[in-house]
Amino acid sequence: xxxxxxxxxxxxxxxxxxxxxxxxxxxxxxxxxxxxxxxxxxxxxxxxxxxxxxxxxxxxxxxxxxxxxxxxxxxxxxxxxxxxxxxxxxxxxxxxxxxxxxxxxxxxxxxxxxxxxxxxxxxx
Numbered sequence: 001x002x003x004x005x006x007x008x009x010x011x012x013x014x015x016x017x018x019x020x021x022x023x024x025x026x027x028x029x030x031x032x033x034x035x036x037x038x039x040x041x042x043x044x045x046x047x048x049x050x051x052x053x054x055x056x057x058x059x060x061x062x063x064x065x066x067x068x069x070x071x072x073x074x075x076x077x078x079x080x081x082x083x084x085x086x087x088x089x090x091x092x093x094x095x096x097x098x099x100x101x102x103x104x105x106x107x108x109x110x111x112x113x114x115x116x117x118x119x120x121x122x123x124x
Contacts, residue, residue, distance in 0.1 A: 022034075
């Protein structure tokens with residue numbers, strides 16, 4: 001009950017200070033200053049609204065793209081089973097993978113020419 005009382009006192013003091021502060025500001029500040037502050041406040045609110053709308057649109061588009069990419073699959077379940085899937089892929093492609101210590105064939109020098117080169121420009 002004491003906390004509720006002090007919250008009420010705090011709210012009442014805040015209201016009094018804000019009202020008196022505005023009255024004092026209007027009395028001592030040059031004309032138009034409060035209009036500038038109000039304009040800045042409106043601009044700040046407009047920017048905050050634009051940011052929130054952008055974030056909402058971004059999240060909606062991300063959800064659409066994610067649905068197009070993975071469909072109705074449960075992404076969290078797939079992440080939980082990731083290690084098992086990685087091991088399966090390593091086993092299936094392991095025979096084709098280069099093994100450590102095994103060098104490339106001696107007659108293979110790698111790509112030396114650009115396949116899209118029209119003959120007028122150097123590769124590098």
